Each structure stands twice: as C-alpha cells, then as structure tokens.
Amino acid sequence: MIKFSVFYPNEEGSTFDMDYYVTKHIPLCRQLTGDAMRRAEIDKGLGGAAPGSKPPFVAAVHMYFDSLEAFQASFVPHRMMLADDVPNYTNIRPVLQMAEVL
Amino acid sequence: MIKFSVFYPNEEGSTFDMDYYVTKHIPLCRQLTGDAMRRAEIDKGLGGAAPGSKPPFVAAVHMYFDSLEAFQASFVPHRMMLADDVPNYTNIRPVLQMAEVL
Numbered sequence: 001m002i003k004f005s006v007f008y009p010n011e012e013g014s015t016f017d018m019d020y021y022v023t024k025h026i027p028l029c030r031q032l033t034g035d036a037m038r039r040a041e042i043d044k045g046l047g048g049a050a051p052g053s054k055p056p057f058v059a060a061v062h063m064y065f066d067s068l069e070a071f072q073a074s075f076v077p078h079r080m081m082l083a084d085d086v087p088n089y090t091n092i093r094p095v096l097q098m099a100e101v102l
Numbered sequence: 103m104i105k106f107s108v109f110y111p112n113e114e115g116s117t118f119d120m121d122y123y124v125t126k127h128i129p130l131c132r133q134l135t136g137d138a139m140r141r142a143e144i145d146k147g148l149g150g151a152a153p154g155s156k157p158p159f160v161a162a163v164h165m166y167f168d169s170l171e172a173f174q175a176s177f178v179p180h181r182m183m184l185a186d187d188v189p190n191y192t193n194i195r196p197v198l199q200m201a202e203v204l
Contacts, residue, residue, distance in 0.1 A: 043201035099145035
C-alpha cells in the first residue's frame, strides 16, 4: 500500500477553510480518482510537541492507493485541476510526500 | 479519534535505521502504551512532489488513540524513555504533531 500525503504547514498569516476542504476539495479528489483511491484520511492539526504549542501542520490529507502505478494512472492526470482548486481554501503552499506504508 | 504523528525530516547528513525503528522502537511504543494505542502506521518516505525528488520526510509514524486523555494517560508518562531511544536509530530531530482525524 502506498500513501500520498499533502501537508499544509502552519505558517504566519496562513488561512485554511477546513469546511471547504472536507466538503468540496477531498470529495473532488475522490470523484476524480474513483476506486483507485482506497481511502482518504483528513487530519486537523491540534498542537505540537509542547503543551499549548501550535501544530506544525494546520491540516493534512493521506490518500491510500494499492500501488504507485494506481496513483499515477488515477491521480496524476487530474493534478492540475486539483491544484487549481487549492486557492479556494488556502494560501498555504502544500508539502507533498509519497510513502510506502510498512 | 486522535492521531499523534512523529515526522523525521529528510535533512542533509541525516541517518535513519528503519529496521531498528520497525522492530525495536515502535514495538516499544506499543508495549508501553498498551491497548490505549489503537493502531500505529509507519511510513517510509519514497519521494516528493517532483518525479525523482527526495521525500520531505525519511519516515513517520502515526499513532491512534481514542482521545487526548487516553494519549496523555498512556503515552506521556513514557515519553522520556522513548525519547532516550531515538539516538539508537536516527540523528534527526523529529517534528511532533497532534491531530484530530476527521
């Protein structure tokens, strides 16, 4: 199983519309990728290492696929459409990571 | 459900012993927290946004708990013992995040 994660760093002056993200952007990801995306898990950052500290990431999503090939075939063709939607919910430049789930 | 994530940024000159992490450190986390930790998911970074680019994080773990209270009761008392084990597998200073799973 592989996981494509998108992290939104908690930067000074950043904005993030969690409602739009959960009800519009992630459903759009699901719709475009179809069954190839096995699961999507959305994180809402609560805090960091020290009690009361800000979370390093305001939000993140983790999208699971059976293989890199399944990701490339289902997600990559839509990446520009998805990138175009980002300004609708945040001004943060996301950090992207592909990982293998051990 | 809440998720305590530990990220290991992919820094120049960093080392990370994935075998030790998977077979020693995470099992120690499981043992110390007991049933309170519902699940632990380990990521091995494969790549970043651009094809062939390095992953932002060498590795990460996501530990799931029913509540912040369950985390605080089961994990926090052992955090120094767990922190003491970190130099056994990496020289990276980890980034910690507490998140709500939506």
